[in-house]
Amino acid sequence: MDLFCRVCGRPRSNGKLMDRNQKNVLRWFKNDESFSSETLMICGTCRTTVKIHKLDHSRSKKTNKRPTKILNIIPWNSKENSPIFNNKGIAYRTSFGLRRALDGTYRNPQEQLPEHEIPLLPTVPETEEIPSPAGKKEMDVPQCLAGGIPRRSKRKPKDNFPEETLQEMIPKILSGVEEGIQIEFYGEKGCGIKTNRPFKKGDYVCEYKGELVDMSEGMEREQKYSKDASLGSYCFYFKHKNHKLCIDATQESPYMGRLVNHSREGNLVPMTVEVKRNPRLILKAKEDIDANTEVTYDYGDLSKESVKHNPWLAF
Ligand SMILES: C[S@@+](CC[C@H](N)C(=O)[O-])C[C@H]1O[C@@H](n2cnc3c(N)ncnc32)[C@H](O)[C@@H]1O
Structure with a gap:
């Protein structure tokens, strides 16, 4: 059936x-x-x-x-x-x-959301430094241990997107449109994202959309989430203008960035961009990508402990 x-x-x-x-x-x-x-x-x-x-x-x-x-x-x-x-x-x-x-008005994630419905991230005061968690080096942070199992990988987005390209991307980021990609099931990896049309090097692919919190809040959340074995790891830690931040995408959403899997040879690269004074994480093409290709990026965590528990991080 x-x-x-x-x-x-x-x-x-x-x-x-x-x-x-x-x-x-x-x-x-x-x-x-x-x-x-x-x-x-x-x-x-x-x-x-x-x-x-x-x-x-x-x-x-x-x-x-x-x-x-x-x-x-x-x-x-x-x-x-x-x-x-x-x-x-x-x-x-x-x-x-x-x-x-x-009521029959469910909107396909591919469709454009009107601007007032775009979930905006909370504003991070530009002048306020977000303190690092006490006693933690930045290096340790993404390997937050909870239940003894390291979860999030340390993903490192690049900062400072070239202005011109950013101008072209901002409307896409604001509209929430995710075009040219779709969800696919990849066996043990779970869901992942694949292209349904080619992308050129440097193209915007999608946003890693979620709730913007500071790093310590992200770590606390990871501790909680790790008690639930059914939850994957969706906290993406990054630094923006000396603020240590985290996008928590654990909450299910129609946005696909949260489902992009890891590969050390990934064809995407994460970058931070500032839109309406809020940092946003986007995934852009690291190289030309054919249609029907899984998109991945390097989660960037090769610490012994993380790889021991998540051997796929090594590949
Ligand atoms: C951000 S989620 C990616 C989407 C996830 N596959 C899903 O179905 O929700 C990260 C999780 O995906 C899985 N994952 C990502 N890349 C993987 C890989 N290369 N091999 C195996 N599992 C992977 C791990 O369980 C990881 O905690």
């Missing part, structure tokens, strides 16, 4: 199965698989969360096979049943984009 996610429009081919409390990833699910009741399912593409309530496990009298039909899916956090994902009467409900999906 083909199911399509109404939020991202992609076939529900892969995704995470979570335990009931959404704490642990049980495993990645495959296509045409039946689910046990009360399981959480997260769309492998846009990562919308739904809760499967009840499945029909009875065997067909004709074939004596268990059907994979999902009888009913109830929303996480809600009593109503409102179809958002849908295929032949199967109702789902999502945690994000809910209102718009219900």
Whole structure:
């Protein structure tokens, strides 16, 4: 049975199965698989969360096979049943984009957001120095240990984007348009981003969008997040005008920058740009990139401890 996610429009081919409390990833699910009741399912593409309530496990009298039909899916956090994902009467409900999906105005992430809806980052006072966490060298910061497992890699964006190019990019950054890229599932890596058209060296690809906080706040959050094994690491630490900052993109969003995976030979490079006096992190093409190519950048953390726990950082 083909199911399509109404939020991202992609076939529900892969995704995470979570335990009931959404704490642990049980495993990645495959296509045409039946689910046990009360399981959480997260769309492998846009990562919308739904809760499967009840499945029909009875065997067909004709074939004596268990059907994979999902009888009913109830929303996480809600009593109503409102179809958002849908295929032949199967109702789902999502945690994000809910209102718009219900009233039919859900906006595809590729579409341009009107300016008043662009989530603006909190203003960072230019004169105020954000203090480093006590006793921590900057080097140590991104390897914040929580539950004994180093999480975020130390990613180093370049500063000072050339003015001309920046002028061309600002409207794109402000509009939130993410054009030429799409989400793809990459097995053990989870989701990632690939191009659907070529990019030229230096082109703006997308923004690493999230909540701007200072570094110590980011570290505190990472400590909390690390207690939940189902949460990936989405805190991107950087320095801007002597301020030590962090973009926390842990919160699910339709923006794709948060899903770009790591490679030491990455074809993107992160950079900070200042837009309306707020620092923003963007990912731009390090080289010419063909269509249908995964985009990656170097998370930049080769510390022994991090690589021990995340061996993929070495490649
Ligand atoms: C910023 S997220 C990237 C998106 C992530 N793949 C997802 O599905 O949400 C960073 C996480 O992706 C995974 N990841 C990124 N690059 C990887 C790689 N080269 N190999 C394996 N896992 C990777 C790690 O779990 C890491 O904590």
